[in-house]
Amino acid sequence: MPENLFAYIVCGGEKSTGRVAFFAARCEKPTGRYLQGASLPVVCKGFSTPLRAAHCNGNMPGAFRARRGDVIFDDLRAIQLRHGFLPKAELEGLSRRNQTPLYQLHSVASFYPHFHLVPPAKAEIRVCADLSCHLNGACEMRADLERRFAGSRPEDVQIRDVSCLGRCDHAPAVSINDHIFMGMTAEHAEQIGRSAIRGDEIHEPDPQQARAVCKADPYGDGAAQSERYGVVRKLVQSRAWDDVLAQLKAAELRGMGGAGFPTSMKWDLVRKQPDPIKYVVCNADESEPGTIKDRFIMTHLPHLLIEGMIIAGLVTGAKRGILYIRHEYHLQEEILGEEIRRCSRAGLLGKKILGSDIDFDLEVFVSPGGYICGEESALIEAIEGHRAEPRNKPPFPGQIGLWQKPTVINNVETFINVPQILARGTEWFAAQGAGGSRGLKFVGVSGHVARPGVFEVPMGTSMREVIYNHAGGIRGGRHLKAFAPSGPSSGYLPASMVDVRLDFKALADAGSMLGSGAIVVCDDTTCMLDMALNAVRFYRNESCGKCVPCRVGSQKMTDMLVRWTQGGVPEPQYRADLALLDELSQAMGLTSICGLGQIAPAPIQSVLKHFRAEIDAHVLKSQCPSGICFTAAARSGEAQRVGIRP
Ligand SMILES: Cc1cc2nc3c(=O)[nH]c(=O)nc-3n(C[C@H](O)[C@H](O)[C@H](O)COP(=O)(O)O)c2cc1C
Ligand code: SF4
Ligand code: FES
Numbered sequence: 001m002p003e004n005l006f007a008y009i010v011c012g013g014e015k016s017t018g019r020v021a022f023f024a025a026r027c028e029k030p031t032g033r034y035l036q037g038a039s040l041p042v043v044c045k046g047f048s049t050p051l052r053a054a055h056c057n058g059n060m061p062g063a064f065r066a067r068r069g070d071v072i073f074d075d076l077r078a079i080q081l082r083h084g085f086l087p088k089a090e091l092e093g094l095s096r097r098n099q100t101p102l103y104q105l106h107s108v109a110s111f112y113p114h115f116h117l118v119p120p121a122k123a124e125i126r127v128c129a130d131l132s133c134h135l136n137g138a139c140e141m142r143a144d145l146e147r148r149f150a151g152s153r154p155e156d157v158q159i160r161d162v163s164c165l166g167r168c169d170h171a172p173a174v175s176i177n178d179h180i181f182m183g184m185t186a187e188h189a190e191q192i193g194r195s196a197i198r199g200d201e202i203h204e205p206d207p208q209q210a211r212a213v214c215k216a217d218p219y220g221d222g223a224a225q226s227e228r229y230g231v232v233r234k235l236v237q238s239r240a241w242d243d244v245l246a247q248l249k250a251a252e253l254r255g256m257g258g259a260g261f262p263t264s265m266k267w268d269l270v271r272k273q274p275d276p277i278k279y280v281v282c283n284a285d286e287s288e289p290g291t292i293k294d295r296f297i298m299t300h301l302p303h304l305l306i307e308g309m310i311i312a313g314l315v316t317g318a319k320r321g322i323l324y325i326r327h328e329y330h331l332q333e334e335i336l337g338e339e340i341r342r343c344s345r346a347g348l349l350g351k352k353i354l355g356s357d358i359d360f361d362l363e364v365f366v367s368p369g370g371y372i373c374g375e376e377s378a379l380i381e382a383i384e385g386h387r388a389e390p391r392n393k394p395p396f397p398g399q400i401g402l403w404q405k406p407t408v409i410n411n412v413e414t415f416i417n418v419p420q421i422l423a424r425g426t427e428w429f430a431a432q433g434a435g436g437s438r439g440l441k442f443v444g445v446s447g448h449v450a451r452p453g454v455f456e457v458p459m460g461t462s463m464r465e466v467i468y469n470h471a472g473g474i475r476g477g478r479h480l481k482a483f484a485p486s487g488p489s490s491g492y493l494p495a496s497m498v499d500v501r502l503d504f505k506a507l508a509d510a511g512s513m514l515g516s517g518a519i520v521v522c523d524d525t526t527c528m529l530d531m532a533l534n535a536v537r538f539y540r541n542e543s544c545g546k547c548v549p550c551r552v553g554s555q556k557m558t559d560m561l562v563r564w565t566q567g568g569v570p571e572p573q574y575r576a577d578l579a580l581l582d583e584l585s586q587a588m589g590l591t592s593i594c595g596l597g598q599i600a601p602a603p604i605q606s607v608l609k610h611f612r613a614e615i616d617a618h619v620l621k622s623q624c625p626s627g628i629c630f631t632a633a634a635r636s637g638e639a640q641r642v643g644i645r646p
């Protein structure tokens with residue numbers, strides 16, 4: 001691949017459909033405000049004119065490099081920035097210039113929710129419809145907004161649902177022209193929408209917050225850059241790569257992205273591959289409803305994440321790292337950009353790091369959007385500039401990954417565990433856990449709790465302690481009815497199981513999973529069939545459609561649950577539905593290509609197991625014990641939610 005280097009620009013211009021990240025030639029000097037010196041990669045604000053992502057050579061330390069995938073997305077983003085959407089004539093021009101068939105451009109552009117193929121309305125209002133926002137009145141807010149804008153022209157305003165925006169702790173979240181607003185009311189959303197229609201520039205609220213002090217940071221609060229990265233400094237001297245693997249193995253570190261795969265095994269596999277070109281990828285896509293811990297870690301511990309990635313490079317022999325981040329995480333993108341520049345200046349990244357003969361460089365790749373991009377092989381496809389459709393496995397990315405090269409892919413939290421273990425030792429790590437579990441865990445808590453947020457707790461802490469002590473208990477003096485230990489993929493557990501511990505085995509034994517630590521809490525006013533439908537619908541919306549069991553199965557399940565929430569199903573039909581549901585669940589679990597299709601039945605299966613009487617009441621007696629279903633609002637809500645994907 002070409003080694004051309006580019007400066008990184010974040011554009012928040014008036015014509016922007018959002019703060020679009022793209023690459024610009026270093027030689028084109030922008031007029032906007034530099035946040036860093038011109039000799040280093042820059043993050044700029046305030047441009048309204050897109051700069052061409054093209055022909056540029058340079059040799060900036062730590063620079064972001066444009067590659068095949070970036071070029072496609074950068075060109076598409078630049079066109080969208082100019083026009084607000086991707087006009088056919090522009091795509092045809094791009095196809096000629098890049099000698100890429102038009103169908104290929106179209107197939108990529110039509111896959112990602114970030115791109116618009118038709119002109120958007122002046123105010124594109126998207127209300128998050130997923131778990132945490134649903135529990136916080138998103139459905140009612142959307143219905144209210146529809147009423148407020150009734151009679152508006154479609155070219156002025158369009159109101160739609162959208163999948164989780166990564167602000168589950170500040171629900172309900174709304175995106176207006178790709179700017180994200182948190183804790184919204186219909187009145188506030190209307191005000192912003194109307195100013196967008198008038199053509200006023202709208203601004204996302206500044207989410208600046210003080211750095212949190214975390215136990216996980218071995219360098220302590222306020223450490224200088226020279227005091228940080230101590231593990232890398234020592235490792236470059238000692239070159240004790242095998243020792244790193246041995247320590248990670250002894251610590252029993254497992255992946256924090258959901259699957260819990262042993263990290264030392266993954267790194268060892270890549271290390272053993274004879275190919276001289278290898279990659280390290282950090283998965284910061286974090287798009288499952290309720291999952292917000294990586295956003296917190298990137299905000300407060302960016303240096304640990306980058307140190308973890310450098311260590312992975314040193315141990316496996318990879319010279320390049322890519323940090324794949326979801327496009328709604330603007331602030332974190334800036335924080336990480338700053339940290340990468342600091343590391344480049346300090347010689348921790350780039351050629352011959354810390355005066356050694358080892359090269360390792362890092363770049364940030366901004367996701368074009370979609371939950372499926374978090375699946376590791378889909379993420380690789382996205383970086384390569386394709387539709388984010390998961391690959392068949394094996395081969396695994398450790399053998400054949402990014403650009404067909406051996407690739408380590410880990411979650412943000414997995415990477416930050418590595419310097420912790422190496423700096424403080426495996427005994428320290430083991431002692432951080434409770435009840436025999438090891439290490440610390442960042443969990444996001446959202447839904448019906450008094451203090452939603454991200455908390456750093458010992459692994460093995462009980463859910464009771466997390467929900468009642470850290471998150472302040474159930475809001476408004478109500479009682480706990482159920483909780484999802486990790487978003488929709490973990491299914492729901494009843495309040496009677498609240499003493500289950502945050503631990504891989506304990507949660508698996510409880511019929512659930514630790515997953516990514518996205519605890520979603522439901523109080524006693526919640527209808528569990530409604531919550532199962534909400535979760536299954538999320539999977540239906542986010543299925544990439546590559547394989548039939550998931551594409552068709554998730555739609556069939558959604559149709560069935562919608563029918564159940566409407567009641568009046570004859571008993572023989574209900575029995576047939578239940579048998580079909582089991583068959584579908586088995587088929588999806590066994591034959592779906594990736595984890596999305598395999599896990600999609602979990603929410604309804606868990607509700608059938610723990611809340612069967614509630615479902616029977618809906619289906620057989622047309623009664624919703626919580627008074628949520630069978631209302632006009634619920635029905636119109638469902639009608640609006642169909643076909644959520646733009
Ligand atoms: C649909 C889907 C979405 C996923 N999203 C993420 C994600 O946002 N972040 C993440 O780290 N892992 C996600 N994963 C898991 C990754 O495929 C992969 O297992 C993980 O990044 C490996 O890192 P770890 O070993 O450190 O956990 C997802 C998996 C699936 C099936
Ligand atoms: S299981 Fe679903 S999301 Fe995964 S590859 Fe198949 S269709 Fe796509
Ligand atoms: S922001 Fe709505 S569920 Fe995450």
